[in-house]
Amino acid sequence: MYNIKAAAKILDMPKVTIRSWETRYNAITPARTESGHRLYSDQNLEDLKWLKIQVQENGMKISEAVKQLHTSRKQFYHPDPSDSEGTPVEYAKQIEELYQAAVEIDIDRFNYLLDLKFSLFHHQTVFFSIIAPLMVRIGAEWESGQISVAHEHMITNIIQQRFNQFFRIFPVAPHLPKVLALTPSGEHHQLGLLLFSLFLRENGFHVVYTGPDTPLEGLAEMAAKQDFKLVCMSVMTPKSRPVAEQYIKELSEAIPGLQFLLGGQGINCDDEYINRYCIGYTLESWKEWLEEYKAALPS
Structure with a gap:
């Protein structure tokens, strides 16, 4: 986190401009210390840098740049090419x-x-x-x-x-659980998993991405040693569903309390399990899950 003096130096921007974009245009929302001083995150700095480029290099009005920035937060991805x-x-x-x-x-x-x-x-x-x-x-x-x-x-x-x-x-928040992201053996579609892993990392999670076609052999031992608390798994085809179930079974037996977050067109969300969640494709659904997940974490 950075105070406004450090932020202004990093961005090469006047402090008055940063304050104006924040208060007048609601460009960003920095954190505050107990005494009320602003603290800017890496994401805040990235947003301000992007806005600066739009205004100074592309001739865009700051109001329009802020509107485009906020709109981009709501963009979503759906993996069905027919959509x-x-x-x-x-x-x-x-x-x-x-x-x-x-x-x-x-x-x-x-x-x-x-x-x-x-x-x-x-x-x-x-x-x-x-x-x-x-x-x-x-x-x-x-x-x-x-x-x-x-x-x-x-x-x-x-x-x-x-x-x-x-x-x-993106910095890692040490109080958040460590996450393992993968697709099971035989599953090669990884785009949605990459996007969601980036979303988690942007929100402070330490994500280890093993990627597509991750073998089950040795996975439980590695997960236990690294103290993972959450496994994110992408299952894009129905034929990968029984393979994913085997992963969940073996990892759950080896690591009690491990939780699973499943996404993709091949998952089955009809049954309820205490250790797994199904997640949608939109950024809004991801944010809703994140809010609920963080609220359930021990304080």
């Missing part, structure tokens, strides 16, 4: 630019365009409204045979590197 809501119309141009660079295997341009998007838009907008629909499109073409496995893996690897970069930015 038109997964590809917001306002970002169709950005998605198409990246898609063409990906199809042509122009990696330098692809990375340049990613850099450009992150400089122009809030990172949540880029991940949810540009990268997510892009990867759904590429994944669909891979499954139909229009893009090779090697081609799809190359693009996926570049995107995952971007996720990893943001993983390192």
Whole structure:
């Protein structure tokens, strides 16, 4: 956390501007000390930096920039490529630019365009409204045979590197439980899991991401040694459901009290279990779960 003097120095912004954007335009909401002094988080600084770029470099009015920032918080991702809501119309141009660079295997341009998007838009907008629909499109073409496995893996690897970069930015809150994020053996769809893992990390959770097709062998021993309290698992196909159930069974037996958070089209939320939760696809549903989860944590 940073006081306003430190924040102003890091951002190279006058303190009066920071206060004005906060109080007049509700751009951010910093924490307060007991004596009432402002304390700015890394997320606050990132938001202010993004707003500064929009105003100074892109000529946007601060009111419009703040509106776009707040709108980006509400953008959501749905993994069904037939769902038109997964590809917001306002970002169709950005998605198409990246898609063409990906199809042509122009990696330098692809990375340049990613850099450009992150400089122009809030990172949540880029991940949810540009990268997510892009990867759904590429994944669909891979499954139909229009893009090779090697081609799809190359693009996926570049995107995952971007996720990893943001993983390192956000600080970890030591009082929050440690999280293991994975897809079970045979399950290769990881986009939703990456997005949710980033959401958790942005909210202070220490997330260890083992990724797609994680084998069960040795997993319980590793989870016990690392003292994980929550396992996030993505199950995108019904055929992966019994495999996921086996993971839950073995991990629960090895680590009493371990909880599971399940997402994806292959999960079954009909039955109620004390150690598992089903989560939806929207940012709002994630925030609702997070609020309930934090409220249930021991004080």
